[in-house]
Each structure stands twice: as structure tokens, then as C-alpha cells.
Amino acid sequence: MSVQNQKLDMLALLKEAGIAALIAAALALPLAGFKTFDLNGTLTVEPRFNHVLIAAVVVFFGRLLISIGQKTFLPPIGQAAGNTAGSIGHIINKNKTLLLVLLLAAAIIFPFSPMANRHSLDLAVYVLIYVMLGWGLNIVVGLAGLLDLGYVAFYAVGAYSYALLATTYDLSFWICLPMAGIFAASFGIILGFPVLRLRGDYLAIVTLGFGEIIRVILLNWYEFTGGPDGIASIPKPSFFGLAEFSKRGKDGLPPFHELMGIEYSSLNKFIFFYFLIMALALITNLFTLRIRKLPVGRAWEALREDETACRSLGINPTNTKLSAFAIGAMFAGFAGSFFATRQGFISPESFTFIESAIILAIVVLGGMGSQVGVVLASLLLVLGPEIFRELAEYRMLAFGGLMVLVMVWKPRGLLSNRAPTIRLHNEDPSEQGAAK
Amino acid sequence: MLKFTDVHTHYGSIEALKGINIEVNEGEIVTLIGANGAGKTTTLMTMCGLPQASSGTVTFEGEDITKKPTDQIVSNGIAVSPEGRRIFSRMTVYENLQMGAITTDPKYFDEDLERVYKLFPRLQERLDQRGGTLSGGEQQMLAIGRALMARPRMLLLDEPSLGLAPLVVRQIFEIIKEINEKEKMTVFLVEQNAFHALKLAHRGYVLVNGEVTMSGTGEELLASKEVRAAYLEGGH
Numbered sequence: 164m165s166v167q168n169q170k171l172d173m174l175a176l177l178k179e180a181g182i183a184a185l186i187a188a189a190l191a192l193p194l195a196g197f198k199t200f201d202l203n204g205t206l207t208v209e210p211r212f213n214h215v216l217i218a219a220v221v222v223f224f225g226r227l228l229i230s231i232g233q234k235t236f237l238p239p240i241g242q243a244a245g246n247t248a249g250s251i252g253h254i255i256n257k258n259k260t261l262l263l264v265l266l267l268a269a270a271i272i273f274p275f276s277p278m279a280n281r282h283s284l285d286l287a288v289y290v291l292i293y294v295m296l297g298w299g300l301n302i303v304v305g306l307a308g309l310l311d312l313g314y315v316a317f318y319a320v321g322a323y324s325y326a327l328l329a330t331t332y333d334l335s336f337w338i339c340l341p342m343a344g345i346f347a348a349s350f351g352i353i354l355g356f357p358v359l360r361l362r363g364d365y366l367a368i369v370t371l372g373f374g375e376i377i378r379v380i381l382l383n384w385y386e387f388t389g390g391p392d393g394i395a396s397i398p399k400p401s402f403f404g405l406a407e408f409s410k411r412g413k414d415g416l417p418p419f420h421e422l423m424g425i426e427y428s429s430l431n432k433f434i435f436f437y438f439l440i441m442a443l444a445l446i447t448n449l450f451t452l453r454i455r456k457l458p459v460g461r462a463w464e465a466l467r468e469d470e471t472a473c474r475s476l477g478i479n480p481t482n483t484k485l486s487a488f489a490i491g492a493m494f495a496g497f498a499g500s501f502f503a504t505r506q507g508f509i510s511p512e513s514f515t516f517i518e519s520a521i522i523l524a525i526v527v528l529g530g531m532g533s534q535v536g537v538v539l540a541s542l543l544l545v546l547g548p549e550i551f552r553e554l555a556e557y558r559m560l561a562f563g564g565l566m567v568l569v570m571v572w573k574p575r576g577l578l579s580n581r582a583p584t585i586r587l588h589n590e591d592p593s594e595q596g597a598a599k
Numbered sequence: 600m601l602k603f604t605d606v607h608t609h610y611g612s613i614e615a616l617k618g619i620n621i622e623v624n625e626g627e628i629v630t631l632i633g634a635n636g637a638g639k640t641t642t643l644m645t646m647c648g649l650p651q652a653s654s655g656t657v658t659f660e661g662e663d664i665t666k667k668p669t670d671q672i673v674s675n676g677i678a679v680s681p682e683g684r685r686i687f688s689r690m691t692v693y694e695n696l697q698m699g700a701i702t703t704d705p706k707y708f709d710e711d712l713e714r715v716y717k718l719f720p721r722l723q724e725r726l727d728q729r730g731g732t733l734s735g736g737e738q739q740m741l742a743i744g745r746a747l748m749a750r751p752r753m754l755l756l757d758e759p760s761l762g763l764a765p766l767v768v769r770q771i772f773e774i775i776k777e778i779n780e781k782e783k784m785t786v787f788l789v790e791q792n793a794f795h796a797l798k799l800a801h802r803g804y805v806l807v808n809g810e811v812t813m814s815g816t817g818e819e820l821l822a823s824k825e826v827r828a829a830y831l832e833g834g835h
Contacts, residue, residue, distance in 0.1 A: 458697075461697060461698060461701065462701060464689075465687050465690065465698050468689055469685050471685060472685035474649065474669050475673060475680075475685070476678075476701060476702070476745070476749065477670050477674030477702040478670060478701060478702070479668070479670040581689050581690075583729075585691075585693060585694065
């Protein structure tokens with residue numbers, strides 16, 4: 164860039180800011196320029212042009228600042244931040260195994276550390292649920308490339324299956340868990356069959372609709388689901404059918420602390436929940452890692468890359484997509500039944516669209532298809548709002564701002580490198596490619 | 600081996616193929632040449648059932664495949680190297696080849712891989728490289744290699760010369776010839792590059808506006824005045 168261009172053309176900047184201010188004033192006039200109030204029973208309008216003025220002035224200086232910033236100090240900062248994020252991502256990719264072992268070790272030690280209390284364990288379980296959902300959705304969105312905006316529907320199916328089976332038929336968690344997965348998977352197939360011939364945006368809209376349909380059914384089918392009242396007193400799981408977590412034990416099962424020969428602590432139950440969801444999440448992860456190496460997993464990834472090419476290789480796209488959809492739904496079902504048993508109470512409130520959006524945001528932010536990325540993104544997206552809780556309503560603003568920054572600097576997600584499923588030589592293929 | 604009998608294909612109300620008859624015998628290289636929009640790719644895709652012919656029949660080894668779903672047609676002895684190559688650019692060369700073998704019995708995999716390596720030593724050098732980072736010619740080799748991994752009895756090639764330098768085009772056509780001669784592979788070649796295609800092919804068909812206007816051996820067509828005027832003027 165020449166020196167000439169870098170000089171600030173103040174006149175042009177002022178003009179630009181002036182135009183922005185005018186637009187702001189024009190927008191603010193109908194939005195904030197009038198105040199209506201009740202005067203002796205009649206509605207009266209009072210102009211308040213000072214508000215419009217304030218908006219215009221703020222926009223004027225704001226625009227000026229941004230323009231100057233864009234020419235001077237913002238790009239280097241942006242680049243630096245982008246580079247840092249990139250190099251962190253690179254370091255993470257390089258030392259993946261070590262990092263994963265450390266992360267896992269930390270996760271296992273955590274409940275026995277002094278940091279563990281009811282609140283922190285609850286929060287950790289909360290994060291892990293999203294990690295599991297993120298990993299599950301990663302199969303559908305990250306691997307198979309099907310944009311699913313209604314993933315929460317399968318989560319709901321899993322939760323309600325467990326809640327209804329457990330409260331009506333008194334079945335244990337360990338029997339209901341696989342059943343909830345099967346139910347959710349069948350819903351995935353039922354939905355998938357008619358809609359998977361759609362592509363991209365169209366599929367997204369239909370899945371969005373499906374998510375809402377499930378929620379509305381749960382809300383209105385009062386006799387079956389309890390409607391807005393939800394389902395309460397959902398039984399807690401036993402310790403693999405060997406013990407109970409209450410102080411005395413029930414249903415003929417001994418209490419957990421007696422079985423283990425340790426002292427009673429109310430934390431035991433929460434630690435058990437923590438390990439249960441961690442195991443479920445890890446199963447999801449290992450399953451995904453394994454299936455990527457099998458023909459069906461490879462077919463999913465190929466389908467994401469190029470559907471026409473897949474057809475030309477003799478892959479049946481409908482069946483392949485359906486399997487991804489069903490398996491993704493199954494894991495959501497598992498997560499759902501865990502959610503139901505942990506909460507002890509579920510209602511349609513827990514399965515709104517925003518849940519789908521958060522899970523999808525986790526997958527996208529993590530870098531589509533990246534397993535570690537999902538963990539980082541869940542920490543960021545689930546813990547972030549919890550930590551900033553003090554900020555009350557500004558929390559969503561901070562959240563939105565963060566997303567915008569990620570879009571600007573890491574548009575393909577935090578960890579966006581796709582790792583090959585098989586490596587034949589001990590060379591780094593990215594470097595090999597760059598050297599060419 | 601492959602036979603088109605009075606095949607009509609429509610895209611909505613537009614008739615793209617107006618009753619074409621083409622025959623490919625075992626061991627032959629047959630080429631279909633024509634200008635842009637003549638229906639070359641449509642002919643090839645009709646054979647794969649995408650879109651299906653609205654009337655007429657396509658038979659492969661005596662079996663009517665007109666109404667069969669695409670995946671059944673392709674997984675049963677026919678392999679396609681599609682137009683524009685369409686390799687999986689984020690997957691490595693090896694993974695691309697694995698994808699090619701997805702419908703075949705895994706026990707043949709190593710043997711087929713060796714065969715592809717022998718034909719395309721360049722691919723073997725680049726196994727761990729992502730498809731998208733290959734050069735155009737290498738991508739075309741990969742597309743053909745991937746198709747061969749399906750152990751087809753017949754290979755369909757849609758414009759393998761597309762966007763390649765003349766030298767590379769010659770290389771690719773050499774390899775096609777080799778595949779045909781050494782492997783006894785039947786090849787159906789759809790091409791715009793009429794000169795190279797006709798020089799290579801045993802027989803050729805000329806497609807104009809959805810109709811076959813001429814057919815004959817490669818040499819006959821190359822010598823024919825109309826073909827020279829329409830497709831070869833300007834020299835190659």
C-alpha cells in the first residue's frame with residue numbers, strides 16, 4: 164500500500180460519517196422520535212427530537228472512529244488476533260494426543276479436587292451435555308454436511324421417552340437408555356426419509372419446522388406428555404442396578420456409600436452424574452472417530468464434499484444421509500434421557516429452538532467436523548454466559564459480539580483442519596502441499 | 600455391451616436427446632463428440648439414470664438399466680469419471696481412492712490399488728496430499744483412478760481433457776489407451792476435443808442438438824469434411 168492511500172482523507176471520512184448520521188437520524192425519527200402518552204383518556208403524541216439528535220451524534224462519532232480505526236489501528240490488531248488464534252489452533256493440532264490425555268486426566272480428577280462442589284459439578288455436567296450433543300450433531304452437520312436446525316427435537320424425544328417409560332412402567336434407567344436412543348433414531352429415520360432429498364437451505368428449513376412440531380406436540384398433547392406442566396419426579400438412575408444414592412437405599416438396593424464402604428456424601432450422586440455423562444459423551448466421540456475410518460463414515464464425508472461425485476461412485480445418497488441422521492439422533496436421544504434423569508423434571512420449555520441454535524453454534528464455532536473444537540466451543544458458549552451472568556442482559560450482547568469476532572477472524576471455526584482418516588507416511592501433508 | 604435404442608431424454612419440457620442410437624462393443628473405445636450443449640453429458644448421465652430416459656431403452660450386457668436407480672447401475676460394472684473431475688478436494692488422494700472402492704469387495708482393494716499405482720505413478724507419490732492441492736492433470740488422473748477402483752467392466756469418461764494443457768491432455772489420452780489395451784477395458788469417451796478423441800477411438804459418434812448426425816470409425820470421422828469443418832478447423 165502506498166503512503167498516499169494511508170493518509171487519512173478527513174473530508175471523505177467526515178462526509179461518510181455525516182451520511183451515516185443522517186441515516187441514523189432518519190431511522191431514529193420513527194423509532195425514538197415520538198412519545199405517546201395518555202392525556203385525559205386520549206392518546207397524545209409528543210415529539211422528542213433530542214433523542215433523535217443523540218442517536219445521530221453517537222452514530223456520527225462512532226462511524227468516524229471506526230473509519231479512522233479501519234485505516235490505522237484495527238487491521239493490525241485483527242490480524243494479530245487472527246494469527247494468535249490460528250497458531251493456537253496449530254499448536255493444538257500438533258500436540259493433539261498429549262493435550263487430549265491432559266484434558267481427560269483433568270476431567271477425571273476434577274470431581275475429587277477441592278474445586279468440586281454442587282455448583283461446579285452441576286456446571287460441568289451442563290457443559291458435558293452440550294459437548295455430547297455437539298459431538299452427536301457433528302456427525303450430521305460436520306461429517307455428513309446436513310444442516311440440521313431441529314436437532315433438539317431428538318433430544319426431546321430421548322428425554323420424554325425416558326421420562327414416560329420410567330414414570331409409567333417403572334423401568335430402570337439402564338433399560339430406558341438404549342430404548343430412548345432407539346426411539347430418537349426412529350424419529351430421525353421417519354423425518355429423514357421424506358426430507359433428505361432436499362439440499363442445503365431447504366433441508367435446514369424443514370428440520371427447523373420439525374423441531375418446532377415436536378415441541379408443539381409435547382406442549383399440546385396433554386394426556387400423554389403433561390403439556391406445559393411437563394413430567395415431574397422422574398426417577399434417578401441406580402448405580403448400575405447395584406446400589407442407590409439415597410442415604411438409606413430403596414427398592415431393596417443398598418445405599419451407594421455402604422456398597423463402596425465410604426462415608427455418605429450428598430456429592431456422590433453428582434459425581435456419578437458427572438462420570439455418567441462423561442462416559443456417554445466419550446462413547447459418542449469414540450464412535451465418531453471409529454466410524455470415520457469405516458466405509459460408511461467415509462461416505463458421509465464424501466457426501467459433504469460432493470453429492471454428484473458420490474452418486475457416480477455408486478453410493479446411494481438417501482441411505483447414507485439417513486444413516487447419519489439416525490445415528491446423530493440416537494446420540495441426542497441418549498443425551499436427552501440423561502438430561503431427564505438429572506433434572507428430575509422436564510417440560511417443553513427445555514427444548515426450544517434456541518437449544519438447537521446453541522448446539523449448532525458449538526459445532527460451527529468448533530470448526531465443522533472437529534472433535535476437540537466442539538469441546539472448546541462448548542466451554543466457550545456454555546460456560547461463557549454462566550461466567551458473565553453478572554452482566555445480566557448484556558450477556559447476549561457480549562455473546563453476539565464474540566460470535567462476530569470469530570466470524571471475522573476464524574470464519575471456518577476454531578479448529579477447522581480436517582484430519583485425514585489414514586496416514587501412510589510420517590510427513591505432514593499440509594507442509595507437503597505447501598511445498599509443491 | 601452397451602446399447603442405446605431410440606433414447607429420448609427431457610429436462611422438464613426441453614427435449615435434450617431426440618432419439619439417439621449408440622452401441623459400444625466389448626473392448627472398444629467409443630467416443631461421442633459434439634459442441635457445447637449438444638447433449639453429450641446428458642447421454643452419459645441418462646445411462647446412469649440421472650435423469651432417466653423418458654422413452655427408449657438403455658441396455659448394459661443385455662440387461663435393461665433404463666429405470667434402475669443410479670447407485671445400482673454404477674455399482675454393477677460401470678464406473679464414471681464425471682465432468683469437471685469432481686474429486687473430493689478435502690480428502691487425501693488415498694481416501695479418494697478408498698471412496699472409489701466403496702462398492703467393491705474389500706479383498707480386491709490392494710490388488711486394485713497396485714493397478715492404479717502402476718497406471719498413475721504420480722498418484723502414488725502424492726497419497727497423503729489433499730485432492731484439492733493436486734494440479735489439474737493429477738486431479739484428472741485421480742478421477743480416472745478412483746473410477747478404476749470400482750473394478751468396472753466399462754469406463755465412462757466425461758471430458759477428461761477439460762481445462763488441461765495440451766501436453767497433459769496427450770498424457771491422459773495415452774493412459775486411456777493403455778487402460779484399454781492392457782486391461783481390455785471398454786471405454787466410452789465423451790469429448791469436446793474432437794481431434795484427440797477421434798484419433799484415440801475405434802469408433803465415434805457425432806452429436807448435434809440431441810441427435811446423432813454421423814457415426815463411423817475414428818479415422819473415417821477424422822477424414823470427413825463435415826467433421827473437419829465443424830470441430831477441427833483452426834487446427835490442433
